[in-house]
Amino acid sequence: MDEVMKMRVVLAALNAKYIHKNLALRWLYVSRPASFDVQIVEGVIRDDPMNTANRISAYRPDVVGLSVYIFNAEETKALIACLLNLMPEVRIILGGPEVTYHPEPWLKLGVEAVVCGEGETVFWEYLQGKPSPSIQTNHQVSSEVARVDLSLLETMESPYFLELDEADMDKRYLYMETARGCPYDCAYCLSSLEKGMRRFSDAYLDKTFDRLADSGVKQVKFLDRTFNVDPVRALQIARRLTELPSSISFHVELVGDTLGPEIIDFFTSQAKSRFRVEIGVQSFNRKTLLEVGRFSRLDVLKKVILQFSEAGVHQHTDLIAGLPYEDYYSFKQSFNTLFSLNPFEIQVGILKLLHGTRLRRNHETYGYTFTDQAPYPITSSSWMSEEDMKSVESVANAVEKLYNSQKLRHTLSHWVEENKLDAFDLFLKVGNALRTLKHPYSQRDFFRCIADAVKEDVLLPLNRLKGDYYRLSPIYPQPFWEEGELDDQGKEVRKAIRNRLDSNKISVKHMKIVERADGKVGSDVWVYPALGKSHTVLRFDEKYNLESETVYESTHRDA
Template identity: 35%
Template sequence: MNVVLATLNAKYIHTSLAIRYLKAFCAEEFDVQLAEYTIKDPAMSIAADLFSKKPDVIGFSCYIWNIEETITVVDMLRKVLPDVKIVLGGPEVSYDTAEWMNRLPAVDFIVMGEGEETFRDLLRQIAGDRKYHFVFGLAYRKEGQAEAIITPGRPKLDLNDIPSPQRFAEDIPTLRNRVVYFETSRGCPFSCQFCLSSIEVGVRYFDMERVKSDLSYLIDSGAKLIKFVDRTFNIKRDYAMEIFQFLIDNHRGCVFQFEITADIMRPEVLDFLAEHAPPGVFRFEIGVQSTNDPTNLAVQRRQNFAKLSRTVNKIKESRNIDQHLDLIAGLPHEDYDTFRKTFNDVFALRPEELQLGFLKMLRGTGLRLDAAKYGYVYMERAPYEMLGSDVMPFSDIVRIKRVEDVLEKYWNAHRMDRTMEYLVTTVYPSPFDFFQRFGDYWESRGWSRIGHQLEDLFIRLWSFLEADRPEGLDTDVAMALLKIDYYLQHKYKPRKTWWEDRLEKKDWMQGLRWAAEKLGMEERELQKKAALDRIPFDYGAWVQEGRTDKTAGTALVILYSGEDEPPRLVALPLPDGQAAAADQQSLSESGKGQES
């Protein structure tokens, strides 16, 4: 029997852990092929490729991001492969299963919940007596009947009875260029009503030696990014600490990302990570969602924001671990003004990335069942995003989406960290107000519907500042920081700049000679490797004290060493101005590029 397991990933770099688990569990009895595509691939191309494999059974792993595209492919396959058995599984079809079976007559079976054992038993019945009522956790139809039959659910597996999904030889050639998903546990101890993980009671763990063995195999095989999918990686402290220590000792340059609950992180764990975690090897994803107490109470989310903040700040102080903090707009009791406060509360922690998402009314969750209680209206089909509630109308959702757009481009992308910090700290009433006003302007110019090069992003921010003219804006400071950020975004000396006030050739040559003397470099070498500019205030005083001193200008020398090294900014007091700092004094500023 020719069995194909397929899925449509959100991006090419992603991989599907689910279909690898299914293949591993069935491997002793059935030869299973894996077929991965993306939601951007043409449905005709996917259907043609699957058709060429001549399958007897095709299984699809379904999520909110791929269900509608998967349905299109399924309908095509049913027409060209009338005898193939089509099976759906995954979280998107594990709830409201009868509704799915009624909507999708092309589908023969739906595997509900944890699918390894159910899918294997289904294959046994397809290959044998076809007594599907013996398979727990299955939806099916009797031959010639439209109505679905749903069997009782299946008890949870002992996780150590599941063979490893990480050891397929065909995966090795692409490990280096793709995200590898990995789990050490299943389940979640919390009951957040917007999350599917709240439905499963209890947390189960894989054997520690198995976890270490699989991680060693992946690292030895060339994996560069391993993303742990455990819902709360740090819930069991000793277990998490042992894995942290193992990865610190054996990472070999691989990067590991974890979802953690920050307000339960123990001080000794934070101290250990601050002292021992190698820079850049660990990344933490922290779901804050809301800082509004009535909101967290309504969704049964226990959270101590003060403790969470201490954890985030402690990790940030170590400078070893990047942090990605999540927010959800549209939760109960959170209107536009309350969400503005949540955004500013979390932005004050200055995470490396702040993800602004919107509530999705997932099938099976308590919040979807209580939608009428909060006046929710939402998309009827995936991704089921909310369109409004009793306290947040659609007009507010639209405005906050503009915040999300520019937040992604300007804060999360780290293209102009110095400029952003200046604007959100000094110029605008709050970070949210800056992103909202910029987002509104961005939309009014139609920029959300066109592409953007790096230079465009700088030009468009400057255009906004010139149009908005906020009271606290010092245009000299803003332009200077934009210049510096622009220079430091390049690996090689840029051939052109986007601003008008360029140095005259005579001034540039004079500055070149002066800078070469100051830096002890040959003029020819400096001309080849450096960009020169000047700003009309003391940059050293601004970095160290946040003070703008326009009695002393600064010469900027940006040194480019090539692709493997970030550019280095040297700020020198101009000879005709008051010296604000000793020549080549270290400025120790965070952000891309090195400064001195």
């Protein structure tokens, strides 16, 4: 009888991708009182909202709790409309960073309430009829942002190893946290609004890591805004993580200019294959950084990024275009400086004016124009025109497709160095060219477009592009360049190499002879066998002596 009387609650969220999981929903789930029957429903932002609404309505909920972020805000609005269409009487309660600092517009959509801040206790107390200053409705204005005592959370069932997640633990990221809060005060970031740090206890983390060892998880992403805020604790946790099975890798966010020698040595030598690190640079303009509340030691930061790069650490770095006092020329300099340090990835982002942040409140002071729809990117500032911002978007697109994909990362660095090019201008030229490609386009179209874009600036661009093209093609592709008939010398080269392959008993279904990518005299020979998924590049010198042999599997990306 008691089971029938339980209030039915569905906790739901739209994730960016299937591999992501919403930790906030899971904390709400494990904090539920016994008087509630609770289900979790997750979708992705590309799903049809009515399909997601039907999945939710199948549980006949009395209440639906939705987790809202800038990346899913517009899709969540569509989901709310579908839910109210299917279940006009359902109670909808929202939470998450996107609604915490401007709940009013969301209440106009027909939702009942917004939880401002952390909801592990407030959400359930509200449903039990208890008042809270962290709840906003059409009849009550919230007066504080809720914060939860982490020692209370430690007494609950772990949100990381729920039975509902067991089937796909190896297929999705596991998001974890060792602390909440951020000690920094960046004017563009919501984390700056939360003062002070709260940490989960070492005993709780140890118990969690023990269970992680046998969980089947492949990748753990820590949500801590600054993993190394306490350097001693950070190194202690990182070392503890390396004791776990080598099949598990970890992602952490670091403040680069505060890293000491010991933790740098750890990430660059002891555990570089286990960790993916993220370092927010944002800008190399000192005036810009000071204006937004960042006090980076830039010389130290550059040295650390370079150390990580030279050690081969999987390092993700960020720049933000549109910050105060950063004009087009200054941003170019920031980009070129970061590019010269050769990080594994460079994310070029456009400033987003998030509700609650100082830059959003003072947007008129900085001359910002922006899109008043999530994720609120700026379109211009007192220092950068709309045309400037469009150029940055072209660069960002080219960086993502050529550099961060690892398709042409080494080739681009080589071109910039050998031809004394401005890296930003090179990416801009390629980015503008890529805009002209009609979707969908083939890899052949992609490479032809790049070759045409750089031919006036790069000496012999095809030498390296041909190598990249075949490296990335598990199935023998048609050339993207114009080919003429072989002359006598070309026929002689082909015959000599054929003889070498035959003498080495190398099975060949398709073969392509191209110039050496390193520019030296000789040939690179791409061999596609009759069987198997791998393909091979054989490097010959000018006398047809085999110098090297490299096998590429079908999923290989790195040069």
